[in-house]
Amino acid sequence: MSAKLSSAKTSAALRRSARVSVELLLVLLLTAVALWLLGRMWSVVWPLIVALFLTTLTWPLARFLRRHGWRPALAAAVVTVLFLLVAAGIVALIAVPVASQSGELTDGVVEGIQKLREWASGPPLNIGEDEIAGAFDTAVTRVQDSLGSMVTAVGTGVSTVFNGVVTAVLALFLMFFFLKDGPRFLPWLTRQLPGRLATDVPIVAERGWDTLGAFVRSQAFVGLLDAVLIGLGLWILDVPLVLPLAVLTFVSAFVPIVGALFAGLVAVLIALVSNGLTDALIVLAIIVVVQQLEGNVFQPMIQSRGLGLHAAVVLLAVTLGGSLTGIVGSLLAVPAAALIAVVWNYVREQLSDPPQQPETDDSPTGAPVPS
Structure with a gap:
């Protein structure tokens, strides 16, 4: 009798596993199709x-x-x-x-x-x-x-x-x-969606907007920190064009990898031709130290705090995005991971708590933007 019960439980478990596996395969297939369509419409x-x-x-x-x-x-x-x-x-x-x-x-x-x-x-x-x-x-x-x-x-x-x-x-x-x-988008979207989606999608869009704003503000803060530290080092060494180089460093912070390399190369070149090899090497050392602090300390800490992601997740997301699609992937990896976390947290809330009514506000997506 116990052998029959054990066999029945095993069969039921296998059927559930097979059903879950098929569902996961369908999700992966739909994800691959969505990414393919995204690539076709990338322009x-x-x-x-x-x-x-x-x-x-x-x-x-x-x-x-x-x-x-x-x-x-x-x-x-x-x-x-x-x-x-x-x-x-x-x-x-x-x-x-x-x-x-x-x-x-x-x-x-x-x-x-x-x-x-x-x-x-x-x-x-x-x-x-x-x-x-x-x-x-x-x-x-x-x-x-x-x-x-x-x-x-x-x-x-x-x-x-x-x-x-x-x-x-x-x-x-x-x-x-x-x-x-x-500000008209979310009310319009609410009217277009049927049933439960009219509540869920606007809330997720609202939170996604807040997350995107947090990402841009944190990136700007990191760029400003880089510009101040590198500009201070250039000023102490009496390198010319300190202000343009600091501004270039700030702007290039929004372009991962290539931006930092380009700004650093320009700063080292100007230090070389104006102050000599010794100061150029010192400038190179300053840039390397600041970039290492940015990539491994400042950026993960600031973005993880503003986006609700652990610093290790930020580092892994940037690495994965860069390995998959290069510079653009590095730029979009962190906000994409944060948006995925927003969706996951909302789904988890709905599975554990009763749904909440959305709140509208005067923002481009109907979301309140922090002052």
């Missing part, structure tokens, strides 16, 4: 994501103007124009000082190359001028042989720049419409 999805990031930065000002009697269209237009002016001012703050000292920097680069050749020709390397000239000729020959691939690369770069400009323009227009019509 539209990416400007939408950028616009959402920009809206989280500019919405507090737009909300302030709306609460003081400004019409939504006028408030959105003023905020969009101010954002463009600030962005243009940042570019000018970086470009104008660099352009004014471009001649000095060029002379310094040439002098640095000459010093490098003199150092290579002396001990301990003792490389002769003929060998240096031969290596240079070999490099020129290789460049000429690969001219076709270089032209292709240049064409790809031009296409990338053009796509970036199109994305920026489209994101600005979307940001304007989000600022203008965003």
Whole structure:
């Protein structure tokens, strides 16, 4: 009798396991299809994501103007124009000082190359001028042989720049419409969804908006911290163009991996051509230390506190996103993980607590944005 009961329990357990396995496979299949569709629509999805990031930065000002009697269209237009002016001012703050000292920097680069050749020709390397000239000729020959691939690369770069400009323009227009019509979204969505979804989806969207805002604010704070620390080190070493380099460091913080490398390379190059090799090495050491502190201490701690994620989860998300889709994956990994956590927490709440009625507010998604 016990053997029969045991056999029945085993069969029931196997059937449940098989059913759960099939359901998991269906979920994975639907996820793969959704990711494939997302990739096919990426030219539209990416400007939408950028616009959402920009809206989280500019919405507090737009909300302030709306609460003081400004019409939504006028408030959105003023905020969009101010954002463009600030962005243009940042570019000018970086470009104008660099352009004014471009001649000095060029002379310094040439002098640095000459010093490098003199150092290579002396001990301990003792490389002769003929060998240096031969290596240079070999490099020129290789460049000429690969001219076709270089032209292709240049064409790809031009296409990338053009796509970036199109994305920026489209994101600005979307940001304007989000600022203008965003508070109408959740009421409209509530009317379109049937049954329980009319309650669940707006609440998740509201919490997702708060999470996205927390991510952008934490990223801006980390960039500001990097700019202050690196700028202070450059100022102590009396490196020129301290303010443009600090601004460049802040802006590049929003572009993971490549942004930090680019800003650090520019700072080291300017220190090399203006102050010499010793100060350039010191600047390099400062940048490496600050970037290590940012990636392993500041960013995980700040983002984990603002997004409700453990620091280890933030590090793993960035690593996974970068390994899957490169720079874009690194940029979107943390907010994606935070949004997944928002959905999971809401599902867990609904399984344990009675559903709560959503609260509406004057925000681009109907969500209250912290002041």
